[in-house]
Amino acid sequence: MERYLEKKIQVRINGEIYVKRVPSRRTLLDFLREDLGLTGTKEGCGSGDCGACTVLLDGKPVNSCLALAIEVDGHDIITVEGLSKENVLDPLQQAFIDEGAVQCGFCSPGMLMTAKGLLDENPHPTEQEIRKAIAGNLCRCTGYVRIIQAIKKVADQKD
Numbered sequence: 839m840e841r842y843l844e845k846k847i848q849v850r851i852n853g854e855i856y857v858k859r860v861p862s863r864r865t866l867l868d869f870l871r872e873d874l875g876l877t878g879t880k881e882g883c884g885s886g887d888c889g890a891c892t893v894l895l896d897g898k899p900v901n902s903c904l905a906l907a908i909e910v911d912g913h914d915i916i917t918v919e920g921l922s923k924e925n926v927l928d929p930l931q932q933a934f935i936d937e938g939a940v941q942c943g944f945c946s947p948g949m950l951m952t953a954k955g956l957l958d959e960n961p962h963p964t965e966q967e968i969r970k971a972i973a974g975n976l977c978r979c980t981g982y983v984r985i986i987q988a989i990k991k992v993a994d995q996k997d
């Protein structure tokens with residue numbers, strides 16, 4: 839019989855500390871969605887190819903389907919639920935709406951978190967740098983042009 843070990847982890851997610859026991863093979867994606875009910879983060883491929891599951895781990899975009907929950911013990915995670923503050927959308931969320939960068943919306947959480955990671959590190963990216971940053975985030979609806987426009991709009995508004 840296969841044995842699943844568990845480990846207690848403590849992790850800060852969207853500013854809140856969680857202390858939980860998790861099976862050693864539980865992915866960060868399943869931990870967020872199924873254990874914590876943070877279903878804004880989406881599962882597309884489950885194998886690191888689509889970017890729908892992107893969250894920020896210590897400020898850097900990662901595919902949460904490829905990370906184990908036990909690996910984020912002691913770390914800081916931001917999910918799409920953590921973007922808006924007191925019911926005010928993050929400028930990126932607002933720009934995605936204003937620029938028509940959302941159609942079915944399945945890619946949007948991952949796209950937003952990748953864009954957030956990019957702008958936090960590089961507030962004034964070129965279009966080429968934006969394209970490179972979102973290269974791992976697949977969108978089957980928009981053709982990417984409006985997504986790039988939305989990210990550029992927020993970058994242009996920054997000091």
Ligand code: FES
Nearest residue numbers: 882883884889903
């Ligand atoms: S669900 Fe994680 S990269 Fe596709």
Ligand code: FES
Nearest residue numbers: 941945977978979
């Ligand atoms: S808006 Fe549908 S996948 Fe991007």
